[in-house]
Amino acid sequence: MGEKGKVCVTGAGGYVASWLVKLPLSKGYSVHGTVRDPQSGKNAHLMKLEKASENLKLFKADLLDSNSLTAAITGCDGVFHVACPVPSGSVPTPEARIPHYGTFRTYCVRLLLLVPYIFNDHTFIPHDQTSSLSSHQVEVVQPAVKGTLNVLEACSEANVKRVVYVSSVAAVLMNPDWPKGQVKDESCWSDKEYCKRTNNWYCFSKTEAESEAIEFAKTRGLDVVSVCPALVTGPMLQSTANSSSLVLIKLLKEGYEELENRLRNIVDVRDVAEALLLAYEKPEAKGRYICTAHTIRSQDLVEILRRLYPNYNYAKKLRNIVDVRDVAEALLLAYEKPEAKGRYICTAHTIRSQDLVEILRRLYPNYNYAKKFTEVNGGEELSSEKLQKPGWSYRPLQETLVDSVESYRQAGIVE
Ligand SMILES: NC(=O)c1ccc[n+]([C@@H]2O[C@H](COP(=O)([O-])OP(=O)(O)OC[C@H]3O[C@@H](n4cnc5c(N)ncnc54)[C@H](OP(=O)(O)O)[C@@H]3O)[C@@H](O)[C@H]2O)c1
Numbered sequence: 001m002g003e004k005g006k007v008c009v010t011g012a013g014g015y016v017a018s019w020l021v022k023l024p025l026s027k028g029y030s031v032h033g034t035v036r037d038p039q040s041g042k043n044a045h046l047m048k049l050e051k052a053s054e055n056l057k058l059f060k061a062d063l064l065d066s067n068s069l070t071a072a073i074t075g076c077d078g079v080f081h082v083a084c085p086v087p088s089g090s091v092p093t094p095e096a097r098i099p100h101y102g103t104f105r106t107y108c109v110r111l112l113l114l115v116p117y118i119f120n121d122h123t124f125i126p127h128d129q130t131s132s133l134s135s136h137q138v139e140v141v142q143p144a145v146k147g148t149l150n151v152l153e154a155c156s157e158a159n160v161k162r163v164v165y166v167s168s169v170a171a172v173l174m175n176p177d178w179p180k181g182q183v184k185d186e187s188c189w190s191d192k193e194y195c196k197r198t199n200n201w202y203c204f205s206k207t208e209a210e211s212e213a214i215e216f217a218k219t220r221g222l223d224v225v226s227v228c229p230a231l232v233t234g235p236m237l238q239s240t241a242n243s244s245s246l247v248l249i250k251l252l253k254e255g256y257e258e259l260e261n262r263l264r265n266i267v268d269v270r271d272v273a274e275a276l277l278l279a280y281e282k283p284e285a286k287g288r289y290i291c292t293a294h295t296i297r298s299q300d301l302v303e304i305l306r307r308l309y310p311n312y313n314y315a316k317k318l319r320n321i322v323d324v325r326d327v328a329e330a331l332l333l334a335y336e337k338p339e340a341k342g343r344y345i346c347t348a349h350t351i352r353s354q355d356l357v358e359i360l361r362r363l364y365p366n367y368n369y370a371k372k373f374t375e376v377n378g379g380e381e382l383s384s385e386k387l388q389k390p391g392w393s394y395r396p397l398q399e400t401l402v403d404s405v406e407s408y409r410q411a412g413i414v415e
Pocket of ligand 1: 014063
């Protein structure tokens with residue numbers, strides 16, 4: 001057994017969990033990792049981690065199978081409950097269900113960008129009515145909520161000393177009644193009814209799971225601390241892209257015609273792992289912690305990426321433009337030249353709207369330029385002040401972005 005004791009990480013092969021397995025292993029813990037399919041190639045990276053051969057043991061477990069969880073958790077001092085379905089952009093999302101999102105195309109773009117915050121599905125139905133559940137309810141809400149309770153039940157039976165539950169800012173942000181202009185902190189909870197009304201089923205599932213976890217902790221006397229990460233970016237240890245990594249990957253590859261210039265809160269996956277371990281190790285840790293590092297608009301994110309990696313296929317809207325005086329010249333020429341015949345395309349420059357705006361802004365900085373990026377309401381600043389107090393810090397955004405892109409290149413996801 002590792003000199004620091006034994007901890008269990010659920011969903012060990014996932015993006016966040018893989019970094020979390022790596023960190024305590026490197027610090028001398030023994031780790032039990034739960035995976036749904038220990039033989040699958042998508043979990044192969046785990047046994048290659050440093051000290052894994054001595055101190056990592058994988059258990060086959062599903063969140064909806066209590067016995068499998070008990071086997072992995074028994075004997076552990078601490079449990080990090082990370083596993084949860086995180087929807088990807090491939091989830092079908094009929095436009096009719098999202099009236100406030102504009103066109104289906106715009107919505108698809110938004111879904112990919114907001115993947116960790118939005119999950120559209122049908123109405124939540126309690127667990128015992130599984131016969132009438134849609135496949136998405138079974139796949140997302142049930143594992144998140146019932147799965148968390150199963151993990152906590154197993155932790156309680158095994159006398160685990162502390163559980164660190166990985167929640168999300170999805171359980172913080174969806175609160176329309178929060179006073180305008182006030183930075184959202186740990187006291188802000190997403191409104192479950194609002195999540196349901198707006199079909200934000202991922203937000204609903206994270207809010208419901210976290211509040212159930214806190215209630216369980218109170219009634220059963222279990223020490224539960226929750227950490228709510230913002231959009232997690234940074235290098236991947238696993239070989240296939242998870243939902244939040246797709247956000248950057250799509251920015252590099254898709255060449256979107258148009259992007260919503262949304263304010264995003266992002267944090268490096270390695271800093272999330274540090275925050276989770278800190279929440280486990282600090283005896284005084286209590287309640288919930290928002291885990292975020294940088295607040296940035298999509299447009300600024302694209303600009304940083306473009307500066308670092310100019311050759312990727314970034315969002316663009318190409319415009320062909322021509323000076324009115326040149327059009328007049330063209331018209332007169334077409335009249336005067338005897339050989340003129342048929343039709344003539346009359347254009348001069350092909351330029352991205354954004355570059356056009358940038359040139360104008362350089363020349364005349366004080367005008368109120370139209371934005372190439374669609375401005376949207378929503379998206380707000382968050383603070384991790386509470387988490388920084390016990391010693392958490394985060395790396396610079398540029399380091400996160402460079403390491404992310406390099407890891408996508410290494411995985412052959414981008415060239
Ligand atoms: N990434 C973000 O931006 C972000 C932000 C805030 C919070 N979070 C939270 O962080 C956690 C990890 O997210 P991630 O981004 O690392 O996602 P991920 O890479 O998709 O990992 C999710 C993990 O959960 C496991 N899982 C899903 N359903 C399960 C079930 N029924 N039984 C057992 N395991 C199951 C998956 O196992 P399989 O490999 O077998 O599918 C996978 O290992 C989640 O709780 C998420 O809500 C993530």
